[in-house]
Amino acid sequence: MWRDRDFRRLWVGQTASQLGEHTTLIVLPLFAVLTLDAGAAELGILRAVGQAPILLLSLFVGAWVDQWRTRTVMVVTDAGRTLVLGTAAIAALLGRLDLPALLVVTFAVGALSVFFDVAYQASLVRLVTRDHLLRGNSALEGSRSAAQIGGPALGGSLVSLLSAPIAAASGAVFFALSFQSIRRIRRTEVMPERQERPARIWRRIHEGLRFVVSDTSLRTVCSASAAFQFSFAAMMTVYLLFLPRELLLSGTTVGLALAAMGPGALLGSMLAARLPSRFGYGAVLVSAAALGDGVFLCVPALHGSSALTVTALLAINFAFGTAGQLVNVTVMAVRQTVTPDGVQARAAATITFVGMGMAPLGSLLGGFLATEWGLRTSLLVTAAGMMLSPVIMVLSPLARLGRELPSSPDAPQRAAPPEAHDAVPRATDAGRGAAVENGP
Numbered sequence: 001m002w003r004d005r006d007f008r009r010l011w012v013g014q015t016a017s018q019l020g021e022h023t024t025l026i027v028l029p030l031f032a033v034l035t036l037d038a039g040a041a042e043l044g045i046l047r048a049v050g051q052a053p054i055l056l057l058s059l060f061v062g063a064w065v066d067q068w069r070t071r072t073v074m075v076v077t078d079a080g081r082t083l084v085l086g087t088a089a090i091a092a093l094l095g096r097l098d099l100p101a102l103l104v105v106t107f108a109v110g111a112l113s114v115f116f117d118v119a120y121q122a123s124l125v126r127l128v129t130r131d132h133l134l135r136g137n138s139a140l141e142g143s144r145s146a147a148q149i150g151g152p153a154l155g156g157s158l159v160s161l162l163s164a165p166i167a168a169a170s171g172a173v174f175f176a177l178s179f180q181s182i183r184r185i186r187r188t189e190v191m192p193e194r195q196e197r198p199a200r201i202w203r204r205i206h207e208g209l210r211f212v213v214s215d216t217s218l219r220t221v222c223s224a225s226a227a228f229q230f231s232f233a234a235m236m237t238v239y240l241l242f243l244p245r246e247l248l249l250s251g252t253t254v255g256l257a258l259a260a261m262g263p264g265a266l267l268g269s270m271l272a273a274r275l276p277s278r279f280g281y282g283a284v285l286v287s288a289a290a291l292g293d294g295v296f297l298c299v300p301a302l303h304g305s306s307a308l309t310v311t312a313l314l315a316i317n318f319a320f321g322t323a324g325q326l327v328n329v330t331v332m333a334v335r336q337t338v339t340p341d342g343v344q345a346r347a348a349a350t351i352t353f354v355g356m357g358m359a360p361l362g363s364l365l366g367g368f369l370a371t372e373w374g375l376r377t378s379l380l381v382t383a384a385g386m387m388l389s390p391v392i393m394v395l396s397p398l399a400r401l402g403r404e405l406p407s408s409p410d411a412p413q414r415a416a417p418p419e420a421h422d423a424v425p426r427a428t429d430a431g432r433g434a435a436v437e438n439g440p
Contacts, residue, residue, distance in 0.1 A: 005186075006127055006185045006186060006187045007127060007136065009181050009182060009184050009185050010120070010123060010124070010127060010140075010181075010182065010185060011140060012177075012178075012181040013074065013078075013177075013178040013179075013181035013182035014120050014140055014178070016174045016175070016177040016178040016181065017074075017078060017116060017120075017174065017175060017178040019174045020081065020170075020171045020172075020173075020174030020175045020178065021109075021113055021171075023158075023167075023170055023171050023174065024085065024109060024168075024171035025050070027158065027164065027167045027168050027170070027171060028046070028050070028102065028105070028106055028109075028168065029046060030164060030167075031092065031097075031102065031164040031165070031167070031168060032046055032099065032102055034164055035092070035164045035165075036098065036099050036102065038099060045103070046099075046102065046103060046106055049103050049106050049107050049110070050106040050107065050109070050110040051110065052107065052110065053107065053110040053111040053113070053114045054110075054114060054352065054353070054356050055353065055356070055357055057111055057114050057115075058114060058118070058349040058350075058352050058353040058356075059205045059208070059209070059346075059349055059350060059353050060201060060205065061114050061115050061118045061345070061349055062118055062205075062208055062345045062346040062347070062348060062349025062350060063201055063204035063205045063208055063345075063346055063349075064201065064345075065115070065118050065119050065122060065345035065349075066122070066204070066208075066342055066343060066344065066345045066346055067204075070119040070120065070122050070123035070345075071123065071182060071183075071185050073115055073116070073119035074116055074119050074120060074123065074178075074182045075179055075182050075183045076115075077112040077113070077115045077116040077119070078116065078175045078176070078178045078179035078182065079175075079179050080108075080112045081109055081112045081113070081116075081171070081172070081175040082172045082175040082176045082179060083172075084105055084108045084109055084112070085105070085109065085168060085169065085171045085172035085175065086169060086172040088101075088102070088105045088168055089165050089166070089168045089169035089172065092164065092165030092168060093165045093166075097165075109171075118345050118348055118349050118352075119345070120140070121332070121336075121344070121345070121348045122344040122345040122348065124136050124140065124336070127185075127187055158170050204346070205346070207343075207346070208343060208346030208347065208349070208350050209350055211343055211346070211347065212346075212347055212350045212351065216396075216397065217338055217396070217397055217398070218335075218338070218339070218347060218351070220392060220393070220396040220397070220398065221331075221335060221351050222350070222351055222354040222355070223392050224389045224390075224392040224393050224396075225351055225354060225355030225389075226354050226355050226357075226358045227385075227388040227389045227392060228293075228355070228386065228388075228389040229355045229356060229358045229359045229362065230358035230359070230361060230362040230365075230385075231362060231382055231383075231385035231386040231388065231389070232359075232362065232386060233358070233359040233361075233362030233363045233366065234362040234363065234365045234366035234369070234382040234385065235296060235366065235379065235382035235383050235385070235386060236363075236366070237362075237363045237366030237367050237370065238366045238369065238370045238375060238378045238379045238382055239296075239299070239379060240254075241370055241375055242299070242375045242376070242379050243257065243313075245375065246375045246376060247302060247303070247304065247305055247309060248304070248305045249305050249310070253305070253310060256310075256314070257310065257313040257314055257317055258317060260313075260314045260315075260317035260318040260321065261317045261318070261320060261321035261324075262321060263318060263321065264317065264318040264319065264320065264321025264322040264323075264324075264325070265321040265322070265324065265325035266325075267321075267322045267325075268288075268321065268322040268323065268324065268325025268326040268327075268328075268329065269325050269326075269329055271322070271326050272325070272326050272328075272329035272330045273329075275326070275330075276330050276403070277403050277404075278403070279403075280401060280402050280403050281330060281334060281398075281401035281402065281403070282398055282399045282400055282401035282402070283399075284326065284330060285327055285330055285331060285334075285393065285398055285401070286390055286393050286394055286398065286399050288323040288324075288326040288327050288330075289323070289327050289389060289390035289393055290387070290390040291319065291323045292319065292320050292322075292323025292324045292326075292327065293320075293323075293383075293386040293387050293389060293390060294387065295316045295319045295320055295323075296316065296320065296379075296383040296386065297380070297383050297384065297387075298312070298316060299313070299316060299379060299383065300376050300377075300379045300380040300383070334398075334401070335347065335348075335351075365382075366378065366382060369381065369382065
């Protein structure tokens with residue numbers, strides 16, 4: 001795998017891109033607070049604007065990316081994010097970057113990141129053989145986890161040591177590095193055949209939705225992902241209140257406890273390269289999901305801010321990070337294997353849209369429960385709700401997956417001809433499993 005120059009270039013580019021993305025997620029809000037004196041409501045709007053492209057664009061991006069070379073999409077989006085952040089940094093240094101302009105910058109970076117993330121998820125299938133998907137995903141997800149750990153810390157440090165405008169330029173540097181690495185990929189992607197008269201974007205989105213909904217395994221992916229994201233968002237809303245208010249932990253200690261998820265995710269990425277082929281994909285995915293979600297049931301039993309409590313929180317978050325990443329890496333390989341090449345991006349975008357679309361509702365529910373029922377009870381209820389995701393997985397074909405990935409589709413997915421738009425593309429044969437993205 002690592003002897004493949006094109007894979008190394010993709011890995012370097014994706015790592016730099018993730019570092020730029022996670023650094024920017026911290027730098028831009030800090031710039032709003034420290035330089036523009038934004039209040040809580042304005043900061044909430046800024047964060048919402050940055051997240052909005054996931055809901056607004058994911059389905060369109062999935063349909064569009066399936067028709068283009070992923071290398072081209074990633075290179076163009078990297079160039080775009082470099083230009084946007086570089087211009088913003090210059091404007092900030094000149095004192096010309098106000099809050100409305102920052103909202104535009106945040107939305108633009110978020111929108112371009114949706115394009116990049118969907119494209120890179122589809123790119124690995126076109127660059128490596130399917131029997132190398134698991135190790136390839138393990139490497140890519142491992143670097144993403146490292147970026148999630150180092151990006152926010154780097155962004156905060158740059159704002160503290162330098163100035164917020166200069167820190168904003170750091171994201172542009174990372175995206176420029178990603179641009180330089182990915183543009184050097186030389187392998188020609190195997191593309192689905194295009195029609196002379198390709199289907200309209202709405203038709204392609206509809207076909208992608210119908211493909212996911214009509215296929216048992218992918219429908220299970222959406223159900224389990226939506227259940228997890230909804231419950232996890234509710235739980236995290238209560239959790240972030242429970243730690244400082246109920247356990248009386250300092251901000252530094254809360255940050256340390258949450259940071260334990262990062263090293264756990266790195267371990268999960270490494271385990272995902274070996275455990276499924278040894279114990280079976282179904283057994284690993286279901287047990288990891290149950291473990292990762294179940295550990296939070298222990299949190300409501302904690303009291304006080306003693307060293308024992310802090311140690312328990314570190315262990316809980318580390319276990320969640322390990323199990324969650326083990327599910328993420330393994331399930332991505334399964335999903336990529338059971339999905340025809342021509343619908344990879346649409347399948348990934350549809351699952352992201354359905355799963356992440358439930359997160360804002362979960363956050364609202366968490367806040368409501370914390371107000372009405374109290375923190376400890378609400379935390380127990382929302383943590384219990386997370387167990388619905390592994391239950392869905394147990395009742396699906398996912399639990400029956402063995403030590404080898406399901407059979408790949410017989411041929412790349414092709415767009416439906418003009419006279420047969422109602423024919424929904426499907427993956428072949430009955431030996432397909434199910435998976436859940438974005439956590440256990």
